[in-house]
Structure formats: structure tokens, C-alpha cells
Amino acid sequence: TDNLLAIKGLKTHFFIREGAVRAVDGVTLSVPRGKTVCVVGESGCGKSVTARSVLGLVDEPGRIVAGEIWWRREGGEPVDLASLDPKSEQMRRVRGGEISMVFQEPMASLSPMYTVGAQLVEAIQLHLPLDKDQARERAIGLLRRVGIPRPEQRFDAYSFQLSGGMCQRVMIAIALACDPALLIADEPTTALDVTTQARVVDLLRELQADTGMSVLFITHDLGVVAEIADEVVVMYLGTVVERGGVDEIFHDPKHPYTKALLGSIPRMGAGTRQRLTTIRGNVPHPSDRPAGCPFHPRCDSAIVGVCDAAEPPDVVLGPGRTARCVLHEHDRSSLKEVRI
Numbered sequence: 518t519d520n521l522l523a524i525k526g527l528k529t530h531f532f533i534r535e536g537a538v539r540a541v542d543g544v545t546l547s548v549p550r551g552k553t554v555c556v557v558g559e560s561g562c563g564k565s566v567t568a569r570s571v572l573g574l575v576d577e578p579g580r581i582v583a584g585e586i587w588w589r590r591e592g593g594e595p596v597d598l599a600s601l602d603p604k605s606e607q608m609r610r611v612r613g614g615e616i617s618m619v620f621q622e623p624m625a626s627l628s629p630m631y632t633v634g635a636q637l638v639e640a641i642q643l644h645l646p647l648d649k650d651q652a653r654e655r656a657i658g659l660l661r662r663v664g665i666p667r668p669e670q671r672f673d674a675y676s677f678q679l680s681g682g683m684c685q686r687v688m689i690a691i692a693l694a695c696d697p698a699l700l701i702a703d704e705p706t707t708a709l710d711v712t713t714q715a716r717v718v719d720l721l722r723e724l725q726a727d728t729g730m731s732v733l734f735i736t737h738d739l740g741v742v743a744e745i746a747d748e749v750v751v752m753y754l755g756t757v758v759e760r761g762g763v764d765e766i767f768h769d770p771k772h773p774y775t776k777a778l779l780g781s782i783p784r785m786g787a788g789t790r791q792r793l794t795t796i797r798g799n800v801p802h803p804s805d806r807p808a809g810c811p812f813h814p815r816c817d818s819a820i821v822g823v824c825d826a827a828e829p830p831d832v833v834l835g836p837g838r839t840a841r842c843v844l845h846e847h848d849r850s851s852l853k854e855v856r857i
């Protein structure tokens with residue numbers, strides 16, 4: 518397979534006085550070249566920490582304790598980002614030079630002290646040997662490209678003069694400044710109103726198609742997943758519980774958690790307004806992970822004495838298709854291991 522990014526057995530733990538919080542506890546996933554992979558799960562499942570681990574942006578007292586993060590850019594030697602010092606020159610080159618990240622709060626990510634144009638020019642000049650005028654021209658081109666009207670005027674605007682949606686477009690322009698091979702978007706639409714959300718998702722989809730970059734898109738919103746994903750990774754309490762193509766996940770989900778998540782979204786166009794079913798119980802805190810299958814207290818299919826006793830196997834159902842659940846133990850494909 519032609520994976521630009523391949524994460525294998527990643528564990529990122531937070532060391533607090535009470536002990537280790539296993540926020541990410543054995544995550545394996547990959548991002549093929551030119552594809553969009555969505556990581557979906559409720560808050561606290563470790564999806565953001567997984568993303569931040571890739572870029573060496575895990576906050577104290579967190580630390581990668583195991584696993585590999587293979588970055589395979591075209592024409593370069595594969596490099597294991599998990600083995601790099603987050604502050605090293607090499608990691609700095611990857612971060613913002615080859616992999617860009619867009620976050621949830623566009624207002625907070627932009628400085629109120631400088632114009633959006635100045636911040637964009639700074640990002641461009643960090644990566645490209647352009648003089649001020651050339652950088653300004655490229656900046657205006659990028660603002661136009663992310664759908665900002667009258668970009669010559671907006672170049673001189675401050676973030677507080679722009680709407681949340683416009684700020685997120687500026688952040689996306691900044692992320693594109695270095696022509697990244699991979700864009701990591703962590704809940705980029707969550708803070709926006711519904712109409713703006715849809716426009717930003719459309720924009721990201723267009724940009725992905727135009728540039729051929731890969732996208733790792735983190736969200737809790739299955740509607741967004743359906744729109745943008747080629748492949749889906751479902752996370753629960755620090756582990757990947759299911760992986761598959763977007764059609765497989767939506768039309769043939771295997772894991773009880775995925776089924777429950779899908780059952781909780783209202784069906785569109787069904788004529789009547791359907792009641793939202795929610796998954797019973799709450800997500801436990803990662804420091805309080807249930808024994809056995811971490812989903813067992815909320816699982817309608819749980820087998821007493823089995824699911825609460827041992828961690829379920831990660832069953833390979835086909836290429837790029839896995840489910841971590843005892844119910845599928847006998848559905849193993851002939852593949853011997855998870856291929857990343």
C-alpha cells in the first residue's frame with residue numbers, strides 16, 4: 518500500500534500524580550497518499566492526542582511511550598516521527614513544512630495584533646525564499662483560493678474584523694502556505710455555525726482534490742465523515758475499534774460502538790423527525806478504563822465473563838478493515854496481521 522503516514526501501536530500517556538492516563542493506548546492507522554482519512558469518536562477518545570503526537574505537539578505531562586509514526590514523503594527516506602525529539606530541527610521541518618495542522622478555534626489561532634496578511638506572509642516566508650512583494654502576491658492568491666472575497670482588502674484586516682468562518686479560511690490558507698503533503702484538521706468546523714461548517718467542509722474537499730494532498734480529518738460528527746472521508750477510523754477510549762472504507766463503515770458497520778454511533782444520528786429526509794437514540798451511559802475517563810473491552814459497560818452485545826475479562830482481539834476482516842470485538846473473532850480474513 519502507498520501510505521504517506523503509517524501509525525503503528527502508538528501509545529501516548531499522561532503522567533500525573535495519580536498515575537498514567539492512557540489517552541492513546543495502541544493506535545494503528547494509516548493515511549494513503551491523496552486520500553482523506555477521518556478519525557471519529559466522542560470527546561476524550563484520544564483522537565486529538567493522536568494527531569498531536571504525529572507533530573510532536575503533545576503537551577506536558579504527556580509523552581509518546583511506544584509505537585511508530587512512519588512519515589513517507591515522496592522522494593525522501595521514511596522517518597519515524599515518534600523517534601524524533603519534538604524540538605529537533607528535523608521535526609520542525611516536517612511540522613509546518615510537510616505536514617500542516619488546522620485547529621478547532623480559528624480566532625484563538627490567529628493573533629489579534631497583526632493583520633491576517635502579515636501572518637500569512639510570515640508563514641509563506643518561513644518556507645519559501647520569496648521577498649515581501651512576492652510573498653504578498655502569494656498570500657493574496659491563497660486567500661482567493663480559500664474563497665475569501667476581495668482578498669486584497671482582507672489582507673489588511675485583523676482577525677476580530679472577520680467572521681469565524683472567514684478566520685477558519687485564513688487558517689486553512691496559512692496551512693496551505695507550504696504546500697503540505699498532509700493536512701491534519703482537528704475539528705476544524707466544530708466552532709462554526711452549520712451553514713459555515715458545510716462550506717468549510719466543501720472547501721477542504723475541493724482543496725484536497727486540487728492539490729492531491731492527504732488529509733487526516735478529526736471529528737465527532739458523522740455527517741461530516743460521510744461527506745469528506747475515503748476511509749474511517751473509529752476510536753473509543755484511546756484505541757481504534759474499527760477501520761474501513763467510508764461505505765463499509767456506514768453500510769456494514771461491524772463494531773457495536775460504530776453501530777451505536779450510527780444509530781445516534783437522525784436519518785435525513787425520512788419525512789418524520791426521528792428521535793435521537795443516544796448511547797447509554799457515559800464515556801469513562803481514560804484514567805478509569807474498564808477492564809476487558811473498554812466498551813463493555815455500554816455495549817448491548819457484551820458477553821458476561823468474556824468482554825469484561827479480557828481485551829478483545831483486533832480482528833482483521835480484510836485489507837484496511839478491522840474490528841476490535843470478540844463477536845468477529847471467527848470472521849478473520851486470511852490476512853495475518855494489520856497491514857499499515
Ligand code: SF4
Binds near residue numbers: 816818819829841842
Ligand atoms: Fe461489545 Fe464484547 Fe465486542 Fe466489546 S468485545 S464491543 S463488549 S461484544
Ligand code: MG
Binds near residue numbers: 564565704
Ligand atoms: Mg479534541
